Amino acid sequence: xxxxxxxxxxxxxxxxxxxxxxxxxxxxxxxxxxxxxxxxxxxxxxxxxxxxxxxxxxxxxxxxxxxxxxxxxxxxxxxxxxxxxxxxxxxxxxxxxxxxxxxxxxxxxxxxxxxxxxxxxxxxxxxxxxxxxxxxxxxxxxxxxxxxxxxxxxxxxxxxxxxxxxxxxxxxxxxxxxxxxxxxxxxxxxxxxxxxxxxxxxxxxxxxxxxxxxxxxxxxxxxxxxxxxx
Numbered sequence: 001x002x003x004x005x006x007x008x009x010x011x012x013x014x015x016x017x018x019x020x021x022x023x024x025x026x027x028x029x030x031x032x033x034x035x036x037x038x039x040x041x042x043x044x045x046x047x048x049x050x051x052x053x054x055x056x057x058x059x060x061x062x063x064x065x066x067x068x069x070x071x072x073x074x075x076x077x078x079x080x081x082x083x084x085x086x087x088x089x090x091x092x093x094x095x096x097x098x099x100x101x102x103x104x105x106x107x108x109x110x111x112x113x114x115x116x117x118x119x120x121x122x123x124x125x126x127x128x129x130x131x132x133x134x135x136x137x138x139x140x141x142x143x144x145x146x147x148x149x150x151x152x153x154x155x156x157x158x159x160x161x162x163x164x165x166x167x168x169x170x171x172x173x174x175x176x177x178x179x180x181x182x183x184x185x186x187x188x189x190x191x192x193x194x195x196x197x198x199x200x201x202x203x204x205x206x207x208x209x210x211x212x213x214x215x216x217x218x219x220x221x222x223x224x225x226x227x228x229x230x
Contacts, residue, residue, distance in 0.1 A: 012063025019044035036164040054159040077209030084206035085136045102187030103218045130154040134188045162189020182207025187215045
């Protein structure tokens with residue numbers, strides 16, 4: 001099967017797009033957090049790779065074009081932010097404090113769980129960058145002495161959970177202000193969560209996109225401090 005995939009240069013692209021298209025159709029038919037398109041697509045891709053015994057490296061190479069497009073897709077988040085510059089000026093202080101509180105909460109929760117479950121320092125610093133983008137998280141984890149590969153897994157899981165649970169949590173805690181919702185989603189679950197914020201509204205999407213960059217910068221500084229606490 002690996003040889004067949006290697007001969008089909010776009011196997012990974014077709015598999016990812018097909019899985020997501022199928023997941024969207026299922027979500028439209030049965031609305032539920034459990035039928036979140038991103039969650040279903042990931043599960044579908046994993047199932048195909050396991051059942052067909054396709055090596056991950058082979059799949060990764062064939063899905064390269066999609067990975068390449070992630071960078072311009074992230075940069076394009078600046079467009080809705082530009083359209084909401086007035087909101088940014090009006091709520092600048094609240095945005096900075098909101099992102100800061102999210103970064104500190106993330107670090108404190110990892111510190112508490114690491115102490116509770118007796119994790120080593122290496123495992124602790126591996127999980128610290130779980131709520132930032134992959135590029136920042138991998139570099140930060142390696143610098144602090146963590147395992148970058150596990151950090152990537154933590155970042156992806158965090159993003160998927162944020163994407164799946166964002167709407168439910170906003171309703172549970174009665175968060176209705178668009179700026180607050182966007183900041184919370186972007187700070188907690190980076191780009192994957194931002195894709196859900198964009199669905200909620202343009203303001204939510206813009207604020208969530210802004211939070212990705214601000215939270216990334218704050219996490220780089222905060223993680224250095226948290227790394228000395230355990």
